[in-house]
Amino acid sequence: MSIEIKVPVLPESVADATIATWHVKPGEAVSRDQNLVDIETDKVVLEVVAPEDGHISEFLFNEGDTVLAEQVIAKFVAGAVAGQEVTKAEAEAAAPAAAASDESNDALSPSVRRLIAEHNLDAAKIKGTGVGGRITKEDVEAFIKSAPAAKPAAAVAAAPVALSGDRSEKRVPMTRLRKTIATRLLEAKNSTAMLTTFNEVNMKPIMDIRKQYQDIFEKKHGIRLGFMSFYVKAVTEALKRFPEVNASIDGDDIVYHNYFDVSIAVSTPRGLVTPVLRDTDNMSLADIEKAVRDLAIKGRDGKLTVEDMTGGNFTVTNGGVFGSLMSTPILNLPQSAILGMHAIKDRPMAVNGQVEILPMMYLALSYDHRIIDGRESVGFLVTIKEFLEDPTRLLLDI
Numbered sequence: 039m040s041i042e043i044k045v046p047v048l049p050e051s052v053a054d055a056t057i058a059t060w061h062v063k064p065g066e067a068v069s070r071d072q073n074l075v076d077i078e079t080d081k082v083v084l085e086v087v088a089p090e091d092g093h094i095s096e097f098l099f100n101e102g103d104t105v106l107a108e109q110v111i112a113k114f115v116a117g118a119v120a121g122q123e124v125t126k127a128e129a130e131a132a133a134p135a136a137a138a139s140d141e142s143n144d145a146l147s148p149s150v151r152r153l154i155a156e157h158n159l160d161a162a163k164i165k166g167t168g169v170g171g172r173i174t175k176e177d178v179e180a181f182i183k184s185a186p187a188a189k190p191a192a193a194v195a196a197a198p199v200a201l202s203g204d205r206s207e208k209r210v211p212m213t214r215l216r217k218t219i220a221t222r223l224l225e226a227k228n229s230t231a232m233l234t235t236f237n238e239v240n241m242k243p244i245m246d247i248r249k250q251y252q253d254i255f256e257k258k259h260g261i262r263l264g265f266m267s268f269y270v271k272a273v274t275e276a277l278k279r280f281p282e283v284n285a286s287i288d289g290d291d292i293v294y295h296n297y298f299d300v301s302i303a304v305s306t307p308r309g310l311v312t313p314v315l316r317d318t319d320n321m322s323l324a325d326i327e328k329a330v331r332d333l334a335i336k337g338r339d340g341k342l343t344v345e346d347m348t349g350g351n352f353t354v355t356n357g358g359v360f361g362s363l364m365s366t367p368i369l370n371l372p373q374s375a376i377l378g379m380h381a382i383k384d385r386p387m388a389v390n391g392q393v394e395i396l397p398m399m400y401l402a403l404s405y406d407h408r409i410i411d412g413r414e415s416v417g418f419l420v421t422i423k424e425f426l427e428d429p430t431r432l433l434l435d436i
Contacts, residue, residue, distance in 0.1 A: 039090075039115070039116045039117060040095070040113055040114070040115055040116075041089055041090070041092075041113075041114040041115075041116055042110045042112075042113060042114070043074065043075075043086060043089075043094070043110065043111055043112040043113070043114050044086075044108050044109060044110050044111065045077060045084075045086070045105050045106065045107055045108055045109045045111060046077070046084050046086060046107070046108075047107055047108060048079060048084075048106075048107040052079045053106075054104050054105065054106050054107075055077045055078060055079045055084070055104070055105055055106075055107075055214075056077070056078045056079075056102065056103070056104055056105070056214055057075060057077060057078075057099050057100065057101050057102060057103045057105060057111065058075075058076040058077060058078040058083060058101065058175075059075065059076045059101060059150075059174055059175050060074070060075050060097065060100075060101060060168060060174070061073050061074060061075060061076070061174075061176075062074055062075075062093075062094055063094075063168070064093070064094050064095060064096060064097060065093055065094070065095070066093055066094070067091075067092070067093050068088045068091070068092065068093060068094070069088065069091050070087075070088055070089070070090050070091050071087045071088060072087060072088045073085045073086070073087055074086050074087060074088055074094065074112070075111070075112075076340065077105070078213065078214050078215070079214060082342050082343060082344055082346075082347060083308070083340040083341075083342075085341075086111075088114065089114065089116070090114075090116035090117070091116065091117065092114055092115050092116040092117055093114070093115055094112050094113065094114050094115075095113045095114065095115045096112060096113045097111070097112050098110060098111050098112055098113070099111045099112075101150075101168075101172065150173055150174065150175055150177075150178055151210050151211065153175060153178045153179070153307070154178060155208060155210040157178075157182055159178065159181065159182070161173060163181070164177055164178060164181045165177065165181075213308060213309070215308045215309045215311070216308075216309050219309055219310060222370075222371060223368050225371060226368050226369040226370070226371050227368065229371075230369055230371075230406045230408065231406060231407040231408045232368070232369055232404055232405070232406060232407070233404070233405060233407045233415070234366040234367075234402055234403065234404040234405075235402075235403050235405075235412075235415050235416055235419055236364070236400060236401065236402050236403075236419075237400075237401045237403075237419045237420065237423050238398050238399065238400050238401065238423075239398070239399050239401055239422075239423045239426045239427055240387070240396050240397070240398060240427050241265075241382050241396075241397045241398065241399050241426070242396055242397055243426075243427055243428060243429055244265065244268050244426060244429055245382075245397055247429060248263050248264075248265075251263065255323075255324070258324075259324040259327070259328070260328075261324065261327045261328055261331060262327070263323065263327065264327055264330075265356075265379075266302070266326065266327070266330050266354075266356065267323040267324075267326040267327045267330070268323070268426060268429060268432070269354055269356070269377075269379055269426075270300055270302075270315065270318055270321075270326050270330075270354060271318075271323065271326065271425070271432050272421075272422045272425035272426050272432065273300060273318075273352060273354055273377060273422060274298050274300065274318045274319050275421070275425055275432060275435070276418050276421040276422050276425070277298055277351075277352060277418075278298075278319070279417075279418075279421055280414050280417060280418040280421070281294050282294075282374075282409060282410050282411075282414045283352065283374065283375045283405065283410055283414060283415075283418050284298065284351050284352060285351075285374060285409060286351070286372045286373060286374050286409075287372070287374070287406070287408060287409055288372070292409060295351045297316075297317060297319075297351075298317060298318045298319045298351065298352075299314050299315065299316045299317070299318070299349050299350050299351050299352075300314070300315045300318050300350065300351070300352050300353070300354060301313065301314050301315075301350030301352065301353040301354070301370060301373070302314075302315060302330055302333060302353075302354055302355075303353060303354065303355035303356070303370075304333060304334050304337040305337075305360075306337040306338055306340070307338070307340075308340065311337055311342060311347065312347070312350060312353055312370055313333040313336070313337065313342055313346040313347055314346065314347070314348065314349050314350040315329050315330070315333075316349070333346065350370070350373060351373060352373055352375055352376070352377070353367075353370040353373055353375075353376040353377070354376075354377050354379065355367050355376060355377070355378050355379070356378075356379040356380075357378060357379070357380055357381075358379050358380045358381040358382060358399065361381050362380050362381060363380055363381050363383065363400065364380055364400045364402065365378050365380065365402060366378070366402060366404055367402060367404050368404065369404055369405075369406060374405060374406040374409050374410055375403060375404065375405040375406070375410060375415075375418075376403070376404050376405075377401065377402070377403050377419075377422070378401070378402035378403075378404070379399065379401065380399055380400045380401075380402070381399070382397045382398070382399045383397070383398060383399075384396070384397055384398075385398045401419055401422065401423065403415055403418065403419045
């Protein structure tokens with residue numbers, strides 16, 4: 039029985055998508071619900087799975103091609119048994135697609151090009167296992183794991199354009215997600231009255247709590263107690279006290295949200311994404327830690343869904359994990375504010391007339407001055423500082 043493999047219904051406002059990676063070859067036996075292809079949109083990567091046990095008889099679109107919602111991208115034959123020989127007719131049907139793929143073997147898919155560029159690899163040294171010998175993302179990842187670390191000076195860029203001597207350039211197309219990020223960041227800079235205010239927080243109280251209760255917390259909840267749960271809790275309590283920061287502008291109206299959905303900036307191989315923690319006012323520290331871990335894993339594996347990415351009234355981004363000491367984060371539209379956390383560094387501080395070495399961290403709140411005034415922005419940031427420096431208040435709600 040022949041079945042049409044179609045592009046899933048795309049998220050609202052997404053016009054088209056790109057075939058990112060085919061995970062199977064024509065004629066290769068697959069099992070029901072096995073991932074056949076990754077389809078990349080502006081927001082997420084969608085997986086298309088096998089409807090039955092069987093095999094793909096023909097590709098209608100190759101990696102890198104643009105497709106529309108519910109468009110047929112391959113033909114699937116159900117009922118095949120793993121290891122079964124492909125019939126002559128099916129092999130002949132698959133041959134044109136394989137040949138076309140072979141002719142464009144050097145036209146790598148966007149995800150493969152990006153991965154090769156990130157690791158300064160030579161595409162010619164990577165053995166392709168895809169259709170017609172094309173290089174897949176799995177091939178690149180396997181090559182990275184098996185190859186010794188390349189020296190930057192000796193790295194060979196993919197498809198270099200020689201200039202003179204040993205100088206070279208490489209040109210890598212932007213992924214859909216990167217294009218979307220670029221567009222949204224420019225929109226935020228150009229369409230809002232963005233301003234950033236700073237403060238600093240003594241992290242010693244939280245570090246002492248983590249040191250004292252880390253083992254007990256992990257034994258009971260099955261996850262380590264990190265800093266992000268304290269950040270999200272402090273942000274949620276501060277949002278309750280400053281509703282303007284939890285609001286957004288819609289035309290000539292200000293929309294005040296009576297719920298607390300906090301976006302968490304997560305760095306993934308595809309770029310920076312902001313999945314959402316919903317109803318954080320009803321979450322415990324353990325709930326937050328588990329949810330953040332799950333979202334980070336899904337982001338790393340490209341499994342984030344449209345629902346994971348939709349909504350959010352306020353964003354928390356932690357550049358400190360990369361060593362950032364101070365920054366001015368850009369708004370995540372249509373939100374009106376974003377909080378930047380940074381690296382915790384030991385610094386000499388004056389405490390009651392005495393100099394002490396304390397673990398200090400800078401806070402940065404970027405906000406839309408059209409809706410949030412200086413009083414609210416500073417008050418909001420000071421409230422977060424007070425909660426973090428005296429975390430007992432988070433438990434007592436005072």
